[in-house]
Amino acid sequence: MNKPQILVVEDDTAVSNLISATLEMQGYQFHAVRTGAAAILDAASFRPDVIILDLGLPDMDGVNIIKKLRTWSNTPVIVVSARSEDRDKVEALDAGADDYLTKPFSVEELLARLRVALRRVRFDTEKVSDAASVYRNGELTIDYAAGCVYVGEKEIHLTPIEYRLLCLLAKNTGKVLTHNYILREIWGSALPSDTPSLRVFMATLRKKIEPVPSHPQYIQTHIGVGYRMLRVQ
Amino acid sequence: MNKPQILVVEDDTAVSNLISATLEMQGYQFHAVRTGAAAILDAASFRPDVIILDLGLPDMDGVNIIKKLRTWSNTPVIVVSARSEDRDKVEALDAGADDYLTKPFSVEELLARLRVALRRVRFDTEKVSDAASVYRNGELTIDYAAGCVYVGEKEIHLTPIEYRLLCLLAKNTGKVLTHNYILREIWGSALPSDTPSLRVFMATLRKKIEPVPSHPQYIQTHIGVGYRMLRVQ
DNA sequence: CCGGCGTATAAAGATTGCGTTAAGATTATT
DNA sequence: AATAATCTTAACGCAATCTTTATACGCCGG
Numbered sequence: 043m044n045k046p047q048i049l050v051v052e053d054d055t056a057v058s059n060l061i062s063a064t065l066e067m068q069g070y071q072f073h074a075v076r077t078g079a080a081a082i083l084d085a086a087s088f089r090p091d092v093i094i095l096d097l098g099l100p101d102m103d104g105v106n107i108i109k110k111l112r113t114w115s116n117t118p119v120i121v122v123s124a125r126s127e128d129r130d131k132v133e134a135l136d137a138g139a140d141d142y143l144t145k146p147f148s149v150e151e152l153l154a155r156l157r158v159a160l161r162r163v164r165f166d167t168e169k170v171s172d173a174a175s176v177y178r179n180g181e182l183t184i185d186y187a188a189g190c191v192y193v194g195e196k197e198i199h200l201t202p203i204e205y206r207l208l209c210l211l212a213k214n215t216g217k218v219l220t221h222n223y224i225l226r227e228i229w230g231s232a233l234p235s236d237t238p239s240l241r242v243f244m245a246t247l248r249k250k251i252e253p254v255p256s257h258p259q260y261i262q263t264h265i266g267v268g269y270r271m272l273r274v275q
Numbered sequence: 276m277n278k279p280q281i282l283v284v285e286d287d288t289a290v291s292n293l294i295s296a297t298l299e300m301q302g303y304q305f306h307a308v309r310t311g312a313a314a315i316l317d318a319a320s321f322r323p324d325v326i327i328l329d330l331g332l333p334d335m336d337g338v339n340i341i342k343k344l345r346t347w348s349n350t351p352v353i354v355v356s357a358r359s360e361d362r363d364k365v366e367a368l369d370a371g372a373d374d375y376l377t378k379p380f381s382v383e384e385l386l387a388r389l390r391v392a393l394r395r396v397r398f399d400t401e402k403v404s405d406a407a408s409v410y411r412n413g414e415l416t417i418d419y420a421a422g423c424v425y426v427g428e429k430e431i432h433l434t435p436i437e438y439r440l441l442c443l444l445a446k447n448t449g450k451v452l453t454h455n456y457i458l459r460e461i462w463g464s465a466l467p468s469d470t471p472s473l474r475v476f477m478a479t480l481r482k483k484i485e486p487v488p489s490h491p492q493y494i495q496t497h498i499g500v501g502y503r504m505l506r507v508q
Numbered sequence: 509c510c511g512g513c514g515t516a517t518a519a520a521g522a523t524t525g526c527g528t529t530a531a532g533a534t535t536a537t538t
Numbered sequence: 539a540a541t542a543a544t545c546t547t548a549a550c551g552c553a554a555t556c557t558t559t560a561t562a563c564g565c566c567g568g
Contacts, residue, residue: 128383135387141374150361154368162373162395201544218422239546245527256527265525265554266435267422434555472557478517489516498514498565 046160048072049090051081051107052122053099057145061094064149078102085111086175086187092159094152097123097134105137112138113209114175114186118159122147136230177212180274182251182260184212193251203228204247211261211271220268244269279393281305282323284314284340285355286332290378294327297382311335318344325392327385330356330367338370345371351392355380410445413507415484415493417445426484436461437480444494444504453501477502 048065052058053076065072073088075081078099085093093111097104108119118140123130126144134142141155177184183192191198191208200208206228211219221237229236244263248255262270281298285291286309298305306321308314311332318326326344330337341352351373356363359377367375374388410417416425424431424441433441439461444452458469477496481488495503 128381131384132387135391140391148361151364154365158368158373203545216421216423236546238548241526242528242546245529248527263526264422270422436556469557471559474515475517475557477515481516496515 045069045071046092046163047088047090048156049081049084049088049093050074051078051093051099052076052096054096057096057122060149061152064153068153076100078104078107081107082110082189083187085115085117090117091163092156093117093119094156095119095121095139097121097125097130105133108134108137108139109206110189113206114177114213118163120152120155120159122152179212179215179260179271181253182274184209191251198250200247200250203243204250207243207247208251211269215271215273218264218268218270224268278302278304279325279396280321280323281389282314282317282321282326283307284311284326284332285309285329287329290329290355293382294385297386301386309333311337311340314340315343318348318350323350324396325389326350326352327389328352328354328372330354330358330363338366341367341370341372351395353385353388353392355385412445412448412493412504414486415445415507417442424484431483433480433483436476437483440476440480441484444502448504448506451497451501451503457501 048070050058050061050065050072052061052074058074058076062072062074073084073090075084076099078101081093081095081099084090095104095107099107104121104123108121111117111119119138120141120143121134121139122143122145123134124145131142140159143152143155175185175187177186181194184190185192186209189205191200191205207224210224210227221240224240225236244261245255248258248261251260252258259274260271262272264270281303283291283294283298283305285294285307291307291309295305295307306317306323308317309332311334314326314328314332317323328337328340332340337354337356341354344350344352352371353374353376354367354372355376355378356367357378364375373392376385376388408419410419414427417423418425419442422438424433424438440457443457443460454470454473457473462469477494478488481491481494484493485491492507493504495505497503
């Protein structure tokens with residue numbers, strides 16, 4: 043394996059420099075960015091092995107960055123945050139972060155936790171070839187990095203849940219996803235009361251992406267089971 | 276997936292009880308042991324999905340437990356320790372631990388980090404099990420992961436009960452399944468009134484998968500007993 | 509050849525689950 | 539605090555599915 047690539051997302055220059063200097067000294071290759079938007083773009087284009095993410099960025103909420111990332115990537119995320127409340131930790135970890143360090147942190151500990159993350163990447167590299175950052179299926183295009191969805195040439199607007207739902211289906215094109223699985227993935231815990239909600243979202247999603255919503259081309263219903271994204275053409 | 280299995284290794288009764296009670300409340304299955312020797316034994320026999328390990332055990336050094344474990348297992352290990360020195364953390368993490376929590380810890384945080392570890396386990400096993408999830412018999416193909424059935428190249432649509440019925444027969448190819456057994460497996464309880472229903476389902480299933488439904492190739496009737504899936508070709 | 513037994517098949521209800529709409533509640537935005 | 543966007547909930551018509559019922563078929567011993 044080549045030199046590990048690390049993406050550092052941190053707006054505080056002092057901390058960023060500290061981390062960068064440390065990584066350099068350890069022989070890692072890295073990119074440093076200062077905003078959430080840049081983080082998402084870089085995660086897609088540079089394909090880092092691990093992401094070190096500060097939660098307190100100026101432009102986006104850190105948890106939302108993680109969620110957005112997790113729609114298409116499994117790259118380990120180590121959160122570095124000034125917030126030390128349990129709530130913050132739980133929220134970030136449940137959103138998909140792999141580890142959480144509270145500032146001020148020890149450089150040694152960060153490096154150790156980084157090694158843990160890299161160990162895992164090495165372990166399951168090639169087993170799960172990380173998805174591409176653009177998904178195409180028929181007329182449908184999802185640009186994960188930008189968070190945009192197109193039907194043909196036209197960009198369409200999706201609400202957050204609609205977007206995550208579509209990504210989930212797209213990531214599992216060809217597989218039937220059960221209601222419970224979808225509910226767990228999108229809502230976290232499967233409150234059975236949310237099932238009707240899922241139907242509503244499917245309806246609105248189909249209205250936005252299907253040429254003829256009453257005869258779905260992309261999203262197929264499996265009655266009594268769940269839904270499935272079909273490969274078109 | 277089944278209930279996650281957790282192994283708790285902790286000699287302090289108070290902490291052990293706290294963790295156990297919490298796990299129980301969350302619906303996890305767990306074993307609690309008090310020594311390093313027992314931990315190694317249980318990790319081998321019990322095959323937990325995650326191990327929660329206290330470093331300060333009476334009989335062995337915690338780091339050595341991890342090292343020993345890592346010679347043959349990749350089960351995620353979450354360390355819980357009273358030592359908060361960087362040296363200890365680095366040592367444990369580099370020995371193969373996946374996470375390190377310092378006592379006193381918040382139960383919420385432990386649970387969140389546990390979920391992170393379980394997420395990884397589930398992900399790994401999913402990818403592995405995918406390979407063995409296709410059944411082939413003559414022209415018949417069942418893709419368990421995708422939940423689809425093909426006859427030749429053509430996908431055919433099955434209702435939930437038809438699908439479960441076919442899977443049941445397929446998983447017992449060559450064996451005769453009695454009416455009662457099938458009724459219990461598919462309907463849960465064997466109400467004898469459902470037997471005619473079973474016949475109807477067999478008929479529709481045969482119509483969908485058999486080239487000549489009146490001369491079944493796959494599903495054989497054993498009069499007075501039940502049905503059997505035959506190995507074709 | 510007949511009649512009983514168990515099965516296959518068809519068709520007719522009964523039931524369940526889905527899609528859709530719209531209104532109310534919640535959350536984000538300004 | 540007001541407004542807009544989003545999410546949740548409830549209701550209802552409709553379609554798919556399941557169960558039931560009825561009839562026909564084949565096998566076997568008399």
